[in-house]
Every structure is written in structure tokens, then in C-alpha cells.
Amino acid sequence: MPAELLRVNPINPEREVLRYAAGFLSRGSVIAIPTDTFYGLATDPFNLAAVDEIYHVKGRPEARALPILVNSIEQAVALSRGTPGSFMRLAHKFWPGALTLVVNAAHKIPLKVTAGTGRVALRWPRSEVVRCLIEEFEGPVTGTSANISGFSSCASAAQVMKQLGSRVPLVLDAGETGATLPSTIVELNGDAWRIGREGAIAVEEIERAMKERG
Numbered sequence: 001m002p003a004e005l006l007r008v009n010p011i012n013p014e015r016e017v018l019r020y021a022a023g024f025l026s027r028g029s030v031i032a033i034p035t036d037t038f039y040g041l042a043t044d045p046f047n048l049a050a051v052d053e054i055y056h057v058k059g060r061p062e063a064r065a066l067p068i069l070v071n072s073i074e075q076a077v078a079l080s081r082g083t084p085g086s087f088m089r090l091a092h093k094f095w096p097g098a099l100t101l102v103v104n105a106a107h108k109i110p111l112k113v114t115a116g117t118g119r120v121a122l123r124w125p126r127s128e129v130v131r132c133l134i135e136e137f138e139g140p141v142t143g144t145s146a147n148i149s150g151f152s153s154c155a156s157a158a159q160v161m162k163q164l165g166s167r168v169p170l171v172l173d174a175g176e177t178g179a180t181l182p183s184t185i186v187e188l189n190g191d192a193w194r195i196g197r198e199g200a201i202a203v204e205e206i207e208r209a210m211k212e213r214g
Contacts, residue, residue, distance in 0.1 A: 008034075024170050065117060098199060
């Protein structure tokens with residue numbers, strides 16, 4: 001059965017649409033949602049059956065961790081353990097936006113989500129749909145890209161439908177994201193940091209932010 005394609009306003013998302021989508025998340029379903037980069041697969045990261053379903057939907061190896069989307073710095077801090085000062089510096093500088101920060105995971109995050117690494121990738125996207133959906137769901141959601149593992153990331157709901165239309169029950173359609181690059185990933189470990197993936201935020205911008213003080 002093909003996914004239900006439901007239009008949502010990217011600037012001022014309709015509450016009834018988000019409430020409907022949050023209902024799928026509450027029932028442990030995996031749905032496709034727009035972000036500020038590419039479309040992502042959202043589900044409850046604390047529901048192990050739902051997490052299993054994401055790996056099934058994507059055909060993703062379970063040795064690869066799942067990123068989590070948040071809608072505040074405070075929510076991200078609650079999901080991390082021993083948050084380094086560099087985390088706060090980068091989060092305040094680039095969030096909401098196309099920056100993913102990898103830190104030690106709080107003990108409450110299932111090992112399956114971290115692929116047994118004890119590390120978690122967190123991002124607060126510049127997306128009203130994501131922000132309001134998390135608010136409606138009353139919790140963070142997963143944010144791995146909405147595509148079959150090894151295939152191209154999707155910048156439109158039409159592309160999601162083509163790849164995953166028979167694998168998920170709902171796709172929220174906010175039109176084209178306009179993205180050509182994924183988020184930049186920065187891995188933080190105490191005072192040490194490294195670029196895990198170059199993306200929408202230039203490495204030079206990260207380096208400049210890390211040199212700033214105060």
C-alpha cells in the first residue's frame with residue numbers, strides 16, 4: 001500500500017497535520033519528514049521496535065548509528081553526557097541549522113540507536129515542520145535521511161515516494177528543500193574535535209567558531 005502523501009506548509013505548519021503525524025510516531029511508525037537539508041525518516045528513538053523498522057525501511061546496516069533531531073539546545077543537552085564546552089559554542093553559533101554534533105550519549109538512549117558506540121549525533125534543523133512536530137510529539141525524533149541505503153538523498157517528497165513510497169505509511173510534503181548538501185558533522189570528544197563529514201556549513205566556519213572565546 002503506497003504511503004499517504006500529506007501537504008504541510010513549511011513556514012507555518014498546520015497543527016492538525018502535525019498532530020496527525022505525531023500520532024504515527026506515538027504508534028511506533030516510521031514517517032518521512034522535510035528538514036532544512038534533505039527529507040528524513042522520523043520515529044521515536046526510545047521505541048526499539050520503531051528503531052528496528054527504520055533499519056528495515058532503509059536497508060541500513062545496524063552497525064550505523066541513527067541521528068536524533070531536537071528542537072532546542074536544552075533538549076540536546078538532555079540527550080548527551082558530559083557535554084563539552086565546544087558543544088555549547090557550536091550549538092549557539094549554528095543551531096538551528098545544518099550542523100550535526102556527535103557527543104557521548106546519555107545513558108537513557110538505547111544502545112541500538114548509537115549502534116553500540118555510546119555516541120549520538122544530534123541536530124536542531126532550521127525547519128518549522130521539525131520544530132513543531134517535536135513539540136507536538138513531546139519528544140525528539142530520529143533524523144536519518146529518507147532514502148534507501150546507498151541511494152541518493154531526497155530533496156522532495158516526490159523523490160521520497162519514488163524510493164520509499166511502499167515502505168512508510170506517511171510522507172509529509174513541504175515541497176522542495178532546495179538542498180544540495182547534507183549537514184556538516186562535527187565529532188566532539190572532550191576538548192578534541194574533528195570533521196566527520198563536510199556539508200552545508202564550511203569547515204572554515206567551524207574552525208573559526210572553535211577559535212572564538214566568550
